[in-house]
Amino acid sequence: MRDLVLQNAPSTAFGSLMAILAPYMDFCIKETSSTACPWISKKPQRPEDQGQARSNGRDRARTASISKSAACVMGPPDPGSQANYTSVLDFELLGVTDVRGLQLLLFGVLLVTYLLTLLGNLLIITLTLADHRLHIPMYYFLRHFSLLEVGFTSTVTPQMLVHLFSGSRTISRDRCFAQTGLYFILGTVESLLLAVMSGDRYLAICHPLHYSALMTPSACVLLVLACWGTSVLVLGVLCAWMFSLHFCGPHVLNHFFCDSTPLLELICSDTRLLQLVNFLVAICTLLSAVLLTVLSYGCILRTVLCMPASGGRRKVFSTCSSHMLVVSLSYGSCIIMYLNPRQTGQLTLNKGVAFFNTTLSPLLNPFIYCFRNELVQKASRDMLLRCRAFSSKIFTWAAELGVEKLPGKPSLLEEFTSVQDGTASQL
Template identity: 50%
Template sequence: MENNSRVSEFTLVGFTDNQQLEILLFIVLFIAYLSTVLGNTLIIVLTIVNQRLRSPMYFFLRHFAVLEIGFTSVMIPKALVNIAMGHKAISVYGCFVQIFVYFALGSTEFFLLAIMSIDRYVAICNPLHYSSTMTGWNCSLLVLCCWGGGTLLFMGPAVGLFQMPFCGPSTINHFFCDNGPLIRLACADTTLLEYTYFLTAMILLLGTLAIHVISYAKIISTILGIPSAKGRQKAFSTCAAHITVISITYGSCIVLYLRLNKPSEVDYSKVVAVFNTVVSPLLNPFIYCLRNEQFLEKHLQTMYHSLKDSMRVGRTTVRT
């Protein structure tokens, strides 16, 4: 950190200087964050406890819920503390850690979403080979590759940013440490670093998006060939939630990172970043639970059998 010794901490501008508006923002962000953690924790618990939710699809969904909790926890708690304490500062080390974890978890999410599309492709287009292809070992290996790939992908750009000299000013016009506003504070030529971040993000987003497009093109072709209308509807229902999450996640990230990041557009980027880091993780549990008929059906069946067993035990106790 010798190059960064001139700046010991950065100041995060946040959302606004209006104290009353900050109180409202604190309440909204706190409720959204708490709901996100509880909603995704519910998915994790249900997919572990419920024996009927042990398929590869729910295995991947459980890891996706873990990622969503980690992803939103990287930024929101620190933003809430800054608003509550009125001290909008973050150390240089904390800033770099926040950036790296943010991009590592985000990249892992994109890889995992791509794996989930492949899982749906195998389940619908090659159902006879599904059980032999998506074994527990293979699913665990795929998830491990997602974590490893997401961590390593942005390692190079992160090291490059870490070695940049920062000698002032130290004010970041954002509510968390993002690479765009931070790069503009470096006291050196950042052209190569900016292109590296842009190219890495483009490879990640467009590469995984190509997997989604190819998978769902074949999935839709297969579904349209199903003679039964009920069968087509059931097949589409298993993909509806995943398609919705893909649209939200990729839409917000493409707008946020694959566009010219000019200083005049920072306020707009804050709005998109809030949607990407707060709204999207909050909506995902509702999307998967409410739009996935299989999830609801199996969960309701479990609740029904549990209630029935409890009533049976209660009657037996009373008789005794």
């Protein structure tokens, strides 16, 4: 090859340059299958190609040598070219840790956390449905927020528990895309619903005379449907856009679930426009919700400071402080993760914040609302008393019917009667 290039090269500066590059070109041809030119792949020849190669082997060898040399000099092909698109069937999640002992320990902690999260949010849903004192707009929105928290944490945590327990890290493409879509849609609905809850508190405290006329049951339903419709329409389009792009690379996600940030790292084509649109959508949703919340609680604070009675101030602060704490946790984590024009390159920070947002924050929200809201505490105690009374009635009814009676043994009612007779005879 080197002699061929030197013979055909003119006696000019170009010839001198080719004389210098000729040894390098021969080296690249010899090391095609090694690490010298890893982007050059050897394709198997078909039978007809082999017959044609025998007929004009010298010409084909010369052409192949020149093309391989040019490929080695020019470097690897563009990763965004159509020839390098591959069909991705699954992804591999790196998770939180590689140590097996820590994985099992984290599995136990997350399992307890997930069960407590479900229990706490389902308790709030049951209370707001069963107690007539909680049939007001504030607790109607709180019930929907608890439903969203159950769906939000169930989108990520069960899959994470399976991976930690089994040690497997693979997730299919369809499940990965479904997880990403549900994660962002439910998270956006939560952010918008928190802003609606702030507006509800503003109307209840600053305009109490117009509150019942404005916040009707139909208005509450429309507000919740508006949050869902906006989230599904906007985030559904963005997720469909991202899923329609081609993915290449090692198919490894540096995360414990399918977040958008590691997925953008694996897209072959240019994602700057997609990242810009995602950033604009995050500004429109998050900042608008944060602005509405700040303005609402600014007006609430001004109204509370003008109240003459200290008891009224304490009640208002007790009701609003819990909501403010939940808003701070939710909006703060979302702003850190997604309010960035360039969403790639900060995977480590996003992973830590996402772990808190998907596992710990849904656990804290029920306890925040239950322990800092006097009305919810009273409803919880009353519901506990009603459950105890109902269980005692069921036990008495079962004993009277002899449901617990076994063959050859007296029923509970008979045992209770004999114990009473024995006690009376002793007295």
